[in-house]
Amino acid sequence: MAAKTLYDKLWEAHVVRDNPDGTALLYIDRHLVHEVTSAQAFEGLKLAGRKPWRVGANVATADHNVPTTDRRAGIADPVARLQVETLDQNCRDFGIVEFGMSDPLQGIVHVIGPELGATLPGTTVVCGDSHTSTHGAFAALAFGIGTSEVEHVLATQCLIAKKVKNMRVRVDGPIPPGVTAKDIVLAIIGRIGTAGGTGYAIEFAGSAIEALSLEGRMTVCNMSIEAGARSGMIAVDEKTIEYFRGRRSAPKGDLWDEAATAWRELRSDPDAKFDKEVALNAREIKPQVTWGTSPEMVAPIDAVVPDPEKESDPTKRIGMRNALQYMALAPGTPIRDIALDKIFIGSCTNSRIEDLRAAAAVVKGKRVAKTIKLALVVPGSGTVKRQAEQEGLDRIFMEAGFEWREPGCSMCLGMNADHLQPGERCASTSNRNFEGRQGAGGRTHLVSPAMAAAAAIAGRFVDIRELR
Amino acid sequence: MQKFEKLTGLVVPIDRPNIDTDAIIPKQYLKSIKRTGFGPNLFDTWRYLDPGEPGMDHGKRRPNPDFILNQPRYRGAQILLARDNFGCGSSREHAPWALLDYGIRAIIAPSYADIFYNNSFKNGLLPVVLPRDAVDRLFRETTAAPGYRLTVDLPAQTVTTPDGTVFAFDIDAFRKHCVLHGLDDIGLTLEHVNEIRAYEARRKREAPWLFT
Ligand code: SF4
Numbered sequence: 241m242a243a244k245t246l247y248d249k250l251w252e253a254h255v256v257r258d259n260p261d262g263t264a265l266l267y268i269d270r271h272l273v274h275e276v277t278s279a280q281a282f283e284g285l286k287l288a289g290r291k292p293w294r295v296g297a298n299v300a301t302a303d304h305n306v307p308t309t310d311r312r313a314g315i316a317d318p319v320a321r322l323q324v325e326t327l328d329q330n331c332r333d334f335g336i337v338e339f340g341m342s343d344p345l346q347g348i349v350h351v352i353g354p355e356l357g358a359t360l361p362g363t364t365v366v367c368g369d370s371h372t373s374t375h376g377a378f379a380a381l382a383f384g385i386g387t388s389e390v391e392h393v394l395a396t397q398c399l400i401a402k403k404v405k406n407m408r409v410r411v412d413g414p415i416p417p418g419v420t421a422k423d424i425v426l427a428i429i430g431r432i433g434t435a436g437g438t439g440y441a442i443e444f445a446g447s448a449i450e451a452l453s454l455e456g457r458m459t460v461c462n463m464s465i466e467a468g469a470r471s472g473m474i475a476v477d478e479k480t481i482e483y484f485r486g487r488r489s490a491p492k493g494d495l496w497d498e499a500a501t502a503w504r505e506l507r508s509d510p511d512a513k514f515d516k517e518v519a520l521n522a523r524e525i526k527p528q529v530t531w532g533t534s535p536e537m538v539a540p541i542d543a544v545v546p547d548p549e550k551e552s553d554p555t556k557r558i559g560m561r562n563a564l565q566y567m568a569l570a571p572g573t574p575i576r577d578i579a580l581d582k583i584f585i586g587s588c589t590n591s592r593i594e595d596l597r598a599a600a601a602v603v604k605g606k607r608v609a610k611t612i613k614l615a616l617v618v619p620g621s622g623t624v625k626r627q628a629e630q631e632g633l634d635r636i637f638m639e640a641g642f643e644w645r646e647p648g649c650s651m652c653l654g655m656n657a658d659h660l661q662p663g664e665r666c667a668s669t670s671n672r673n674f675e676g677r678q679g680a681g682g683r684t685h686l687v688s689p690a691m692a693a694a695a696a697i698a699g700r701f702v703d704i705r706e707l708r
Numbered sequence: 709m710q711k712f713e714k715l716t717g718l719v720v721p722i723d724r725p726n727i728d729t730d731a732i733i734p735k736q737y738l739k740s741i742k743r744t745g746f747g748p749n750l751f752d753t754w755r756y757l758d759p760g761e762p763g764m765d766h767g768k769r770r771p772n773p774d775f776i777l778n779q780p781r782y783r784g785a786q787i788l789l790a791r792d793n794f795g796c797g798s799s800r801e802h803a804p805w806a807l808l809d810y811g812i813r814a815i816i817a818p819s820y821a822d823i824f825y826n827n828s829f830k831n832g833l834l835p836v837v838l839p840r841d842a843v844d845r846l847f848r849e850t851t852a853a854p855g856y857r858l859t860v861d862l863p864a865q866t867v868t869t870p871d872g873t874v875f876a877f878d879i880d881a882f883r884k885h886c887v888l889h890g891l892d893d894i895g896l897t898l899e900h901v902n903e904i905r906a907y908e909a910r911r912k913r914e915a916p917w918l919f920t
Contacts, residue, residue: 491917
């Protein structure tokens with residue numbers, strides 16, 4: 241039998257039927273649902289008189305629109321409120337489990353999926369959200385879908401899909417101090433570009449990836465989509481299996497042993513062939529900061545803002561010029577001279593407990609710079625928030641001058657009240673630095689939690705390797 | 709879903725790569741629970757000088773005269789010409805909804821982000837892939853000739869310029885079939901109910917922990 245990649249194995253295990261035209265009907269084990277991309281799908285389902293195929297495969301939460309301040313008053317914006325209420329109503333109508341706005345287990349859909357054990361190794365996981373790639377960290381085939389497909393999965397528990405190509409990104413070598421999963425994935429995107437993974441499923445491998453915790457691996461897989469790939473994944477190891485022990489929806493008793501045995505098979509065969517291979521040396525990766533309006537516009541902290549006039553590709557040159565104009569940055573400016581207005585620690589990329597610990601370690605006993613107008617910490621879920629509070633991280637942040645908020649997407653995309661004002665510059669642990677992403681006219685620099693925390697204290701970017 | 713067969717339409721060129729879904733339809737409009745009404749907010753931040761919010765009368769806002777969609781010669785455009793990696797970013801289907809609602813029926817670009825590409829087909833918006841040099845040429849010709857129109861012929865898989873030059877494009881057979889006939893995917897999938905049930909029974913035996 242031909243050697244197979246992890247992606248090949250996951251794909252084959254879920255094919256319901258191969259269609260003559262090269263597409264396949266793929267079975268979906270888990271469907272995660274949030275308020276922004278589901279209303280029209282539920283409406284379509286109702287109009288056609290259909291019901292969810294398997295109610296128990298769905299898990300819903302409200303995350304994009306929810307306020308991160310006191311929730312007892314509800315959502316002030318009537319349009320947002322209606323969207324969240326529509327999700328609540330749809331879940332009630334169809335009997336779907338929902339962690340609504342006031343549920344203690346509510347959180348960002350990609351944070352709570354694994355946390356609850358809804359995401360499990362070897363599953364197909366989809367959600368009307370491009371960062372569904374996050375769940376690939378657990379050797380799952382996970383990808384984002386649009387609203388029509390949300391309706392399709394609800395109605396049939398399947399999707400019509402076409403197999404993509406295999407890419408492996410290997411990161412080997414020891415990870416230098418001060419360098420995190422976020423820096424690794426930004427460096428990968430800097431290397432292959434935001435379309436580098438288009439048409440591929442990426443498997444992240446190598447000793448540096450193996451050395452990461454599952455939380456770090458989620459950060460890496462989360463940003464697969466910023467590298468153009470709908471899904472990114474990492475093989476199972478003992479850390480993966482241990483992650484699920486005792487989780488709410490994880491198997492228990494005999495089933496646990498049976499599952500763990502099956503999960504151990506979830507890795508590429510040693511001689512599997514990839515259509516494309518990329519290799520990075522972890523030793524050479526430095527803390528990363530994006531300077532432009534696309535995640536591939538990224539540089540190490542000790543670099544300067546690049547000069548578009550030195551770019552040979554004319555389309556890229558125009559893109560760089562536009563980006564620098566939008567970001568109000570001059571070529572040649574040292575990255576560490578860039579001063580910030582706001583700091584955002586949160587999002588499905590970096591809002592888990594390990595991220596908050598890393599940021600708190602930098603902040604402890606210090607004060608946010610006077611020039612920073614707002615420094616926000618938004619935990620990824622109620623569970624993360626309580627854990628952080630037990631560890632006293634909330635106090636460390638608040639004593640330093642950060643605001644400690646309720647869980648949700650918050651200023652990652654600013655659909656709720658948390659956003660940038662025109663012209664404001666933000667160090668953000670999120671995943672997209674597109675124009676207006678965090679608020680119309682806002683300027684986003686993507687960084688790791690430790691780098692964002694250090695920038696809050698200094699008021700500008702600093703090389704956290706020098707703080708140690 | 710809308711069918712797409714053949715269209716001769718005015719072309720509007722937007723000359724930048726990596727046009728993301730946040731640019732196509734900004735987040736504040738995603739709060740809507742409808743599929744329609746997004747047209748006035750297509751490219752909202754580029755199109756207007758003042759900030760937009762849902763529920764505003766967008767006809768009373770200040771259009772940005774420099775943005776190409778606002779130039780009178782492109783009024784009524786049905787074909788959008790763009791650069792690489794069009795539609796990158798989020799999975800929001802509001803992006804194709806907004807393009808269609810505005811009146812765009814086909815896009816021509818050298819490459820698209822996967823999810824956007826997929827979402828477009830589900831709504832009868834045709835994303836045509838042409839090689840970079842062909843796209844370069846179309847950009848030059850559109851810019852040079854006001855009223856420039858192209859014919860996109862899905863059955864023939866061709867784009868024809870006013871001087872009769874024909875560019876062929878690829879498209880996979882299933883997608884072509886669905887868009888040509890305006891077919892509902894769900895209906896097609898439900899023709900295989902027995903196979904789905906059989907798969908599910910097997911999956912239950914092999915991975916019973918997923919069904920508790
Ligand atoms: S945190 Fe940001 S990227 Fe993640 S799901 Fe929410 S809006 Fe999307």
